[in-house]
Amino acid sequence: MTAVASEPRRDDHARLPPHELLGVALQGLATRKLRAALSALGIAIGIGAMVAVVGVSSSAQANLLSEIDQLGTNLLTVAPSQDALGNNASLPNTALAMIAGMRNVSSAAAVYQVSNVNVYRSALIPSEQTGGIGVDATSDNLPAVVGTSLASGHFLGSVASRYPEVVLGAGAAQNLDFHQADGNVMVYIGGHLFTVVGILKPVALDSTLDGQAFISLPIAEKYFREPDTPSEIYVRSGQNAVNGVANLLPATANPQDPSGLSVNRPSNVLEARAAAKGQFTTLLLGLGAVALLVGAIGIANIMVISVLERRGEIGLRRALGATRGHISAQFLAESALLAAIGGVAGLALGAGATDVYAVTKHEPFVIPSYALIAAPACGFVIGALAGLYPAMKAARLSPTEALRA
Amino acid sequence: MIELSEVIKEYAGGVRALRGISLQVADGEQVAIVGPSGSGKTTMLTILGTLERPTSGRVEIEGTAIAEASDPALAGLRAHRIGFVFQSFHLQETMSVLDNVATGMLYMGLPLRERRRIARGALDRVGLSHRVDFRPRTLSGGERQRVAIARAVAKQPAILLADEPTGNLDSRSGAGVLELLHGLGLDGATLVLITHDAAVADTFPRRLHMRDGEIIEDEAA
Numbered sequence: 001m002t003a004v005a006s007e008p009r010r011d012d013h014a015r016l017p018p019h020e021l022l023g024v025a026l027q028g029l030a031t032r033k034l035r036a037a038l039s040a041l042g043i044a045i046g047i048g049a050m051v052a053v054v055g056v057s058s059s060a061q062a063n064l065l066s067e068i069d070q071l072g073t074n075l076l077t078v079a080p081s082q083d084a085l086g087n088n089a090s091l092p093n094t095a096l097a098m099i100a101g102m103r104n105v106s107s108a109a110a111v112y113q114v115s116n117v118n119v120y121r122s123a124l125i126p127s128e129q130t131g132g133i134g135v136d137a138t139s140d141n142l143p144a145v146v147g148t149s150l151a152s153g154h155f156l157g158s159v160a161s162r163y164p165e166v167v168l169g170a171g172a173a174q175n176l177d178f179h180q181a182d183g184n185v186m187v188y189i190g191g192h193l194f195t196v197v198g199i200l201k202p203v204a205l206d207s208t209l210d211g212q213a214f215i216s217l218p219i220a221e222k223y224f225r226e227p228d229t230p231s232e233i234y235v236r237s238g239q240n241a242v243n244g245v246a247n248l249l250p251a252t253a254n255p256q257d258p259s260g261l262s263v264n265r266p267s268n269v270l271e272a273r274a275a276a277k278g279q280f281t282t283l284l285l286g287l288g289a290v291a292l293l294v295g296a297i298g299i300a301n302i303m304v305i306s307v308l309e310r311r312g313e314i315g316l317r318r319a320l321g322a323t324r325g326h327i328s329a330q331f332l333a334e335s336a337l338l339a340a341i342g343g344v345a346g347l348a349l350g351a352g353a354t355d356v357y358a359v360t361k362h363e364p365f366v367i368p369s370y371a372l373i374a375a376p377a378c379g380f381v382i383g384a385l386a387g388l389y390p391a392m393k394a395a396r397l398s399p400t401e402a403l404r405a
Numbered sequence: 406m407i408e409l410s411e412v413i414k415e416y417a418g419g420v421r422a423l424r425g426i427s428l429q430v431a432d433g434e435q436v437a438i439v440g441p442s443g444s445g446k447t448t449m450l451t452i453l454g455t456l457e458r459p460t461s462g463r464v465e466i467e468g469t470a471i472a473e474a475s476d477p478a479l480a481g482l483r484a485h486r487i488g489f490v491f492q493s494f495h496l497q498e499t500m501s502v503l504d505n506v507a508t509g510m511l512y513m514g515l516p517l518r519e520r521r522r523i524a525r526g527a528l529d530r531v532g533l534s535h536r537v538d539f540r541p542r543t544l545s546g547g548e549r550q551r552v553a554i555a556r557a558v559a560k561q562p563a564i565l566l567a568d569e570p571t572g573n574l575d576s577r578s579g580a581g582v583l584e585l586l587h588g589l590g591l592d593g594a595t596l597v598l599i600t601h602d603a604a605v606a607d608t609f610p611r612r613l614h615m616r617d618g619e620i621i622e623d624e625a626a
């Protein structure tokens with residue numbers, strides 16, 4: 001009945017339910033917008049800096065991981081490992097054929113190190129100046145197996161097995177100052193003139209190949225009577241069988257002495273590097289934390305001033321039935337809300353900075369999902385802490401003194 | 406029901422604002438407390454309104470002994486049973502007239518819609534239906550005090566306490582406010598009004614004269 005409904009409740013409890021508290025706090029902030037915005041800015045800058053640090057490192061990490069994904073994580077290498085005495089074990093000549101015949105191996109290529117042979121740009125260069133370019137004999141499918149392609153020219157082919165042709169790794173070409181392989185440039189290898197027919201792009205999965213020069217096996221045998229055993233074999237396995245193939249590789253390559261061989265997965269190195277990129281830069285995070293602290297002090301300061309200015313309001317609310325707890329809750333809520341808004345603004349700032357970074361570096365834009373919760377939550381907690389003292393001050397104000405004013 | 410016995414209120418610094426007040430005010434009574442400035446009238450009102458505890462003596466308001474009651478219990482008493490009207494209005498400029506009156510019931514736990522509905526009724530009773538959406542500062546002094554009265558009476562308090570409610574008003578609007586307060590007394594609320602103005606006090610059936618923190622005369626017509 002309306003008559004009953006219009007009668008105010010008479011159980012004599014003072015109440016301020018959470019939604020009313022929120023309303024009171026929002027109203028308190030809304031009436032001092034500029035001041036609220038300025039004090040929230042401090043928190044926004046601190047949280048923005050932290051979000052940007054996390055965002056940029058996550059984006060860089062995501063970028064590296066997607067590069068690794070493109071290169072493939074199914075490349076394995078098998079090579080002789082040095083024993084305790086420093087003696088090299090060896091890969092038997094039959095290893096490549098045995099590996100290529102394995103289940104779940106899609107392709108494999110071997111490199112044979114041609115020792116004691118150097119690459120020069122002309123016959124006049126003294127033999128000491130080798131530029132550190134080693135010579136490997138290999139097969140035509142090496143670029144495909146290791147996941148690279150030609151920056152210029154073509155790789156070894158049928159002609160290269162009969163005539164002295166060479167393909168340079170990216171680093172080797174740079175060392176020799178070659179940028180184009182148009183069939184007109186020559187190098188001296190072990191005293192023989194070789195035509196440079198190709199230059200490789202960098203091999204992301206195994207950068208040691210970049211510093212090498214590659215010739216065909218028949219030519220290596222014909223000119224240098226070397227080598228007889230592979231120095232390393234590159235293996236592409238089925239994507240879901242990488243571990244199985246890796247386990248079987250040593251015994252397949254050398255059934256007599258499998259323990260003399262070591263198997264590596266080059267993408268692991270890159271993944272470790274990606275993980276390292278994901279680590280936040282502690283120094284930058286520290287700077288963000290300092291900005292946050294300054295922001296928190298700013299909020300505490302503003303709230304103390306606010307309490308003094310609003311003594312009349314506090315006295316009135318006490319007269320209207322607010323408990324000390326209601327008064328302190330009101331100021332705590334204002335402070336926490338203010339900083340939470342700062343946290344959301346900081347999230348936007350940090351995301352903006354990350355976006356600028358991602359666009360200029362052509363990397364994917366990544367903000368970890370936890371940051372979406374953590375940024376406002378962080379602001380809220382900081383604001384609540386900063387508001388603790390002002391709220392207690394407000395609650396302790398004598399209501400009559402405020403009302404006399 | 407208001408009962409005070411041997412109430413002493415001493416402020417920090419040794420100022421004795423009340424020096425042994427004993428007093429009974431029955432439900433529905435209309436009482437004026439009259440005295441010169443500094444005689445302890447406002448202090449008396451803060452004690453009656455449970456905003457302050459006495460230094461010594463016994464205070465019982467609506468059956469609650471103030472000395473033993475907790476802060477939330479006293480706040481609850483104020484929220485539901487006591488209405489205040491101040492000389493300087495204490496309206497909030499950041500809110501409309503309607504919300505100023507509605508906020509008077511905030512701590513009762515009434516939902517906003519209900520508060521606003523009751524507030525409209527209260528503003529209607531004080532003759533300000535046409536001012537509900539105004540800001541307080543756009544109103545005249547008399548109108549502002551009527552808003553404050555609406556805020557105090559909207560909750561239908563058992564006790565209405567007014568401290569110099571006409572002190573900031575010209576005599577015409579002062580008279581209007583006084584008439585309004587007397588009229589609201591028909592609801593059965595106890596009304597205690599403080600004034601230094603004998604003419605205002607004379608409109609009350611019972612007058613307590615104060616001087617130097619003591620009641621020197623309890624005068625009933």
Ligand SMILES: Nc1ncnc2c1ncn2[C@@H]1O[C@H](COP(=O)(O)OP(=O)(O)O)[C@@H](O)[C@H]1O
Nearest residue numbers: 416417420422441442443444445446447448449
């Ligand atoms: N918070 C206070 N601290 C110290 N003295 C006060 C305080 N409030 C009032 N007084 C003193 O108490 C006495 C009574 O004050 P008050 O109750 O305001 O009188 P009235 O309202 O009759 O003018 C005065 O002497 C005043 O100076």
Ligand SMILES: [Mg+2]
Nearest residue numbers: 443446447448
């Ligand atoms: Mg006074």
